[in-house]
Amino acid sequence: MIAYLLFAVFFGLLLLGLHRKVIARVQRRPGPPVWQEILHMLKFSFKSTWVPATASETLFVGIVLVAIGIWSAALFVALAGGSLLILFGIYMLHKIVEHGFGLSSGSPYGKFGGVRSVISAASEIPLFASVAVVSMVTGSLEISDIIQYQAVHGPLIAALPLAALAMYLVLLSKMPFGPFSIVESKELVSGYKTEHFGVWRAGLEVANGLKTYVLFLVFLTVFFGQLPFAWTLAGMVILIISLSFVCATTPMLSPFDSVTVQTIITGVMLAYAAVLGAFA
């Protein structure tokens, strides 16, 4: 289990490195090596580290522990075939984590990033709508039940393509350099993580690796069923490459436009759920 946890951290970071590489190649830049994010984590691990004078010491440090802890828990819930509601809760906790990162530092850039993380909570609404549709069709929120349903009826991506698209947009909103990445946009330096440097940033990188792995794992499991391990990893690579193409070719939206677009997507998903319910 601990080996799997470490694997998830490193593979998640490798996916984020691949993300940067593909974006760079699409934009005709050489880009960093695909293992760049792993190097970042290792590099930050032995940088000289302290707590800024303006920071709330307890929150500044504690929030890093929480970030790693919640995504470790999410990994175990996903692997155990637990409830999507628990994963929802963890996903919501991540909002609080981003907020805590930003507000704990005392930096205006971090604070704005933290505030934007609350605004970007609109990105979670398509997730609710997507999972509501999945629950209506399969009759359960347990991942293990959803896997069983797909073993009998085939992958949900064929039956519920719009729900898959909505969840894909949730993944997109969590990707760096994407159209919805308003929490760490460049006008805020690095947004909520601006002041977390050294070991604190290394911890954040660990959490980011885990988060990426878990979100992709859940997407593949919910819409494609129980895949062999190698196929799961291949699916994650295909997912990150497709997301990278979107990120490389779309500008970052303003916070207002980001929320508007995500709200429209939610409206479409609710209408889709109503239609499915009417014909069920």
Next chain:
Amino acid sequence: MTLLAAVVATGLAMVLAGLLEQAGLVPLWVYQGVLVAMFPVFALTLGLWWMAPEGEEDIPFLGY
């Protein structure tokens, strides 16, 4: 020294929980709970123990 002790203690706790789970002495969720609680502390204290001391050059990394 305190940091190294924390690294060793959290690392040992995770390994011990894994061994106990494999032996069937504790359920899987207890092992997972130990990992969720200990892994973040292990990762941070490992970095803090490893980090370059203030006033000296950073350690160059082969990847750069």
